[in-house]
Amino acid sequence: MKYLYYPGCSQEVTAKNYDVSAKAVAKTLGLEMEEMENWNCCGVAFMVAELEVPGYAVPARNLALAEKMGAEQMVTVCPACHIALQKATNYVNDYPNVNKTVNEALGKANLSYSGKVPTRHLLEVIYHDLGLEKVREAVKKPLTNLKVAAYSGCQLTRPLGKELGSYEYPVILDETLQALGAETIDYTRKARCCGGMAMTTAPDVAMKLCWDILEEVTRKGAQIIVTACPLCQINLEGYQTQINSKFNKNFNIPVVYFTQMMGLAFGLPESELRMKQNLTDTGKVLETAAKGGK
Amino acid sequence: MPQTLTKAAPELEERVMKRLEEIPGSDHMKMCIQCGTCAGSCPVVETMDYTPREMIGLVKAGYLEEALRSNSQWQCVSCYLCTVRCPAEIKITEMLYAMKYLAVRENMVSPAAQKPYQMMKKFNDVLRTFGRSWEMWFLINYYVFGIVNPFALLGMTGFAANLFFKGRLPVLPPTQGGVDDLRKILSSVEKSEVQE
Numbered sequence: 001m002k003y004l005y006y007p008g009c010s011q012e013v014t015a016k017n018y019d020v021s022a023k024a025v026a027k028t029l030g031l032e033m034e035e036m037e038n039w040n041c042c043g044v045a046f047m048v049a050e051l052e053v054p055g056y057a058v059p060a061r062n063l064a065l066a067e068k069m070g071a072e073q074m075v076t077v078c079p080a081c082h083i084a085l086q087k088a089t090n091y092v093n094d095y096p097n098v099n100k101t102v103n104e105a106l107g108k109a110n111l112s113y114s115g116k117v118p119t120r121h122l123l124e125v126i127y128h129d130l131g132l133e134k135v136r137e138a139v140k141k142p143l144t145n146l147k148v149a150a151y152s153g154c155q156l157t158r159p160l161g162k163e164l165g166s167y168e169y170p171v172i173l174d175e176t177l178q179a180l181g182a183e184t185i186d187y188t189r190k191a192r193c194c195g196g197m198a199m200t201t202a203p204d205v206a207m208k209l210c211w212d213i214l215e216e217v218t219r220k221g222a223q224i225i226v227t228a229c230p231l232c233q234i235n236l237e238g239y240q241t242q243i244n245s246k247f248n249k250n251f252n253i254p255v256v257y258f259t260q261m262m263g264l265a266f267g268l269p270e271s272e273l274r275m276k277q278n279l280t281d282t283g284k285v286l287e288t289a290a291k292g293g294k
Numbered sequence: 295m296p297q298t299l300t301k302a303a304p305e306l307e308e309r310v311m312k313r314l315e316e317i318p319g320s321d322h323m324k325m326c327i328q329c330g331t332c333a334g335s336c337p338v339v340e341t342m343d344y345t346p347r348e349m350i351g352l353v354k355a356g357y358l359e360e361a362l363r364s365n366s367q368w369q370c371v372s373c374y375l376c377t378v379r380c381p382a383e384i385k386i387t388e389m390l391y392a393m394k395y396l397a398v399r400e401n402m403v404s405p406a407a408q409k410p411y412q413m414m415k416k417f418n419d420v421l422r423t424f425g426r427s428w429e430m431w432f433l434i435n436y437y438v439f440g441i442v443n444p445f446a447l448l449g450m451t452g453f454a455a456n457l458f459f460k461g462r463l464p465v466l467p468p469t470q471g472g473v474d475d476l477r478k479i480l481s482s483v484e485k486s487e488v489q490e
Contacts, residue, residue: 009427013464014457040425040472045372046414047421049394053316054483058421061475095318108482109475154373159387167378193337193373200436201409202369205338209371238453277460 001129002032004071006062006119008081008230009041015078015230017274021259022077022122024272028138028263029130033075036066042084053098057105059088063119064111074119077259079155079229085119086160121156123228123258124163127172132179140267142181145288148261149222150174150184151213153232154193167191173258177226180265185220189213194235207243210235214243214251224285225255233257237279254280264289302358310358310396317392318385325382326350332376332386342366343404346376346386349393362400367393368407412440422480425471429464 005026011019026033043058063085066074076082091098092115103112126135150173157164165172170191174184194213195206213236217225227233237255244251256278263273264286275282302310314320326347333345343364344352352361367390376386394414397403403411416436420428433454437447457463 009468012426012468014429014462016462038470038472040476041421041427043421044417045391046417049391049414050398050418051483052313052392052395053318057479057483058476061472061479065472091318097316098318105479105483108478111475154371154375158374159377159385161378167375193371193375196371196373197410197413198338198369198371201413202338202341205341205369206371209337238456277462279456279460 001072002034003073003075003120003125004066004069004117005033005035006039006042006066006074006076006081006085007035008076008078010078010230015233015257017277018077018230018233018257018259020272020274021257021263021268024268025126025259025262025266026122028266028268029126029134031125031130036062036074038065042081044080044084048084053101054105056088056091056098057102059084060092060102060106060113061109061111063088063117064106064113066117067113068111071117074117075122075125076119077122077228077230077257079121079153080231082119082121083155083160088113089115089118121164121228123156123172123176127176128163132175135176135179135262139180139265141265141290143177143261143265143289144181144183145291146182146285147221147223148177148182148184149187149217149220149225150177150190150258151217151225151227151232151236151255152191153227153229154191154196156228157191173226173228176258177261180261182261185217185222187216187220187222189216194232196231196235199235199239203239203242206235207239207246210239211243211247211249214240214253215249218251218253222253223288224282225253226258226261227255228258240280252280254278254282254285256282256285299352299357299360301356306400307356307358310362310400313396313399314353314392317388317395319388320392322382322384323350323354323389326354326384327382329381331379331381332384335375335379336370337373337375338369338371341369343406346390350384350386350389359402361393362397362402363404364393365404365407366390367397368404368410409441412436416440421471422476423473424468425473425476426468428467431467 039062047058048055152170157170195209199206330347333347344366370390420432438444
């Protein structure tokens with residue numbers, strides 16, 4: 001199977017390390033992933049909140065291009081893009097009025113979308129299409145010394161679910177990290193929200209949600225948080241200083257992407273992991289991980 | 295919240311209910327049993343004027359203005375916990391998006407919701423101009439022209455500088471966002487909205 005890779009806006013710059021490590025990991029695992037060109041923003045939920053039904057034409061433009069190219073499946077690393085794109089596909093298939101409105105709008109740009117291109121998250125492609133055995137085979141430096149909090153967050157599994165696992169207690173991220181040799185902690189907030197965009201509009205609310213997560217994972221001994229979402233990453237990592245001063249705490253825990261952890265275990269170089277682009281110091285974790293397997 | 299509610303004027307009710315019909319899944323709201331699972335699941339419920347359960351109750355009972363003027367839909371963080379737990383399979387998150395859309399259309403955006411409202415507007419403006427997100431442009435527009443609080447932008451400089459020095463803050467605008475297509479797609483949509 002050939003996959004069409006939709007990077008998404010965050011992965012262009014603010015989460016460049018996610019993009020680079022995802023592509024490197026896919027290559028190592030032998031996934032055929034071709035990068036899409038000339039894509040537009042998925043519109044997140046903002047386009048739909050402003051325009052409702054016609055708003056689905058924004059993500060659908062990407063899907064129309066993919067369909068035109070003959071792509072079988074789109075793959076993305078951002079849960080928000082995943083939802084926006086897959087929701088557009090679902091609604092074009094399930095609701096005739098959405099299909100009509102979206103295709104009328106796309107028609108103005110000489111495009112059309114018949115709803116035939118599913119969008120999937122890279123994690124589910126690795127877990128289901130390749131299988132964890134393939135992941136285990138690729139491991140060169142097992143992460144045996146690491147205690148990890150696998151943080152799925154909200155939008156990785158909700159509302160799409162299915163192959164991504166349980167809405168309440170998803171484990172595929174845990175199992176993937178265990179396949180790398182890491183130990184994952186059991187905690188209650190693995191699928192709770194980090195506050196998302198509220199970090200900009202209502203920071204007090206979002207910081208409390210982040211505090212809940214940081215407090216539980218550190219109390220349970222995690223040395224690092226691993227996420228599959230660019231927004232979770234930036235909220236949990238980038239605002240630790242503010243959260244510390246607000247709650248009089250001393251959190252200092254790295255937050256990295258699952259693809260960076262995979263690349264680390266596969267022995268990929270820093271140029272493909274881009275750990276130095278993380279805001280927290282990942283050095284200690286890298287050191288611990290390097291001692292793994294003994 | 296004990297208070298007197300006012301029924302929507304018939305014209306408003308007709309207009310809003312007609313628009314609501316077009317929205318995927320909105321018919322499921324009729325199935326609401328007012329169990330409160332949504333309200334109990336919501337991570338930000340204490341910041342809302344009305345809980346998600348109350349919002350659905352208000353719409354069903356015809357108290358549309360209360361629902362549209364509330365801050366609830368704007369506080370939602372889109373975590374979908376209510377949606378996946380709802381025993382009546384109501385797409386509650388989507389229904390709150392619908393309440394944003396309707397509030398904008400009816401000119402009833404809560405004054406208390408200026409921040410999330412401006413965020414939506416300014417984000418979509420960036421999309422309309424460049425086809426893709428450009429964080430720097432967005433932040434300037436949001437803080438200076440959106441919520442008109444340039445001082446808050448100054449407060450962001452430390453954070454922005456951190457990202458910048460890590461090569462994670464885009465200085466140049468995106469160039470390849472298919473913006474010509476998007477303009478055609480969106481202008482047709484927006485024209486038909488005006489005609490309506």
